[in-house]
Amino acid sequence: MDKSKIKDDFRSFLVEKGLKSTRQREEILDEFLRDGAHLSAEDLYMRVRSNNPRIGYATVYRTLKLFAECGIAEQRQFGDGQTRYESTTVDEHHDHLICTCCGKIVEFEDPEIEHLQEKVAAAHGFIIERHRLNLFGRCRDCQAS
Amino acid sequence: MDKSKIKDDFRSFLVEKGLKSTRQREEILDEFLRDGAHLSAEDLYMRVRSNNPRIGYATVYRTLKLFAECGIAEQRQFGDGQTRYESTTVDEHHDHLICTCCGKIVEFEDPEIEHLQEKVAAAHGFIIERHRLNLFGRCRDCQAS
DNA sequence: CCCCAAATGAAAATGAGTCTCAATTTAATT
DNA sequence: AATTAAATTGAGACTCATTTTCATTTGGGG
Structure with missing residues (x-):
């Protein structure tokens, strides 16, 4: 539940993987953590866009996959044809x-x-x-x- | 597990719904029941095709949806992006x-x-x-x- | 400050699944 | 057996979520 810890986790993950920390990734993570349970890429794209309309669709998709890989988000399918992402706190899942x-x-x-x-x-x-x-x-x- | 009973169920379902029993539907059902657990529409299409190459893609999709509606098949998502169908015997699911x-x-x-x-x-x-x-x-x- | 690998955004591509439509088939009726 | 209306079919066009491509930009170590 500690957002700044999650952000640190993500940053460490990027470093370990030799990836870069970018403004977009930070913005997307902030928005992802703001609240929304079960966000689709589309949902998140809309939200991020309302702060920064210059962010691209593909970046949101790519970043969401990174979140999943890093373990701070999990993918879910509820059968409506969209993949939804849910933030995870390590030992907690539902x-x-x-x-x-x-x-x-x-x-x-x-x-x-x-x-x-x-x-x-x-x-x-x-x-x-x-x-x-x-x-x-x-x-x-x-x-x- | 009684295949001929399942076939009868499906035929009754068609009659009740005012739908028609066709050669294609029979062939697809036969192939569906032949074995395959967790078949995707694609899988089934391939199999049906090997017996009768004149059957169309859309027909397989449509028929599979009928199976689900009738209750002789269930849809499943395993996260590989394809919907899979599994034959069900009424009171049995896993x-x-x-x-x-x-x-x-x-x-x-x-x-x-x-x-x-x-x-x-x-x-x-x-x-x-x-x-x-x-x-x-x-x-x-x-x-x- | 330089450099280059990584990242980005826009647009094109992909792929599963759905829809359209003209031609065909079913099944109930003459 | 012939008629017919409604349902079905197959091919291909289409949709929509997601991925890929590629030219351009950016992060950050040297």
């Missing part, structure tokens, strides 16, 4: 409840489920690196209609 | 272990996990319609490298 009616997304975590996942994986000889759990259904509001 | 190294996909089911999912969803006021659980990691063979 699963999602997605309303098939209104599209609302609720995050949750459940240690018990995680533990069972490890168990299942181990039974098949796998070592888990990450997981994706999406529950699709109807939220309370949409159960009326 | 989650996946995906090796990030060799791409191997292992299916599993765990009633305990499912139960916990229901619980979590209920706690947030959701009624689950379906879920997707993917565990990414390294399979036994790839843990060496």
Whole structure:
């Protein structure tokens, strides 16, 4: 949750990889951290643009991939055809409840489920690196209609 | 698992919807049921083509969507940019272990996990319609490298 | 300050999936 | 068997997210 730590992480990552720290990358990261959960490249592009209209589409895409590679963001697919990115704080990640009616997304975590996942994986000889759990259904509001 | 029952299901579905049973749909369904777990439209197109090169791309896409609508197939995204379809037997569905190294996909089911999912969803006021659980990691063979 | 590898932006390219439309086929009806 | 209306098909055009290309600009070590 500490934004300046995340920024430092990213800068270190760039140095290690022999990449450069640029104004654009900083701006994109700032905007990415400003709030938005589940931002698509398009979303982020729009936001960044409103501060600095000279930033290109491709740069946003490229930078987002760097975030993922660096580990400060994770890619998600919710089935609407757009890849969405979510900022991660190292030891924290969450699963999602997605309303098939209104599209609302609720995050949750459940240690018990995680533990069972490890168990299942181990039974098949796998070592888990990450997981994706999406529950699709109807939220309370949409159960009326 | 009873292929002729699945075919009958699909035929009934077509009748109910006022749609027509065609040679192409039969051929595509036959090929779809022949084996392939996790077929992409492209995969299936290739296979169908090897029997009948006159079948079009669009027809395969359209038919696959019908399968999904009918409930004899489910769509899956494994993050490689292609939608994959998996044949379903009504009450049976599975989650996946995906090796990030060799791409191997292992299916599993765990009633305990499912139960916990229901619980979590209920706690947030959701009624689950379906879920997707993917565990990414390294399979036994790839843990060496 | 110089240099060059890396980065950028604009535009073209790609690739999965969808749509259009003229020609064909299905299946219900004469 | 012939008729017919509606559904289907195949080819290719199209969409839209994402990637690549390439000429130009920029970061930062020497």
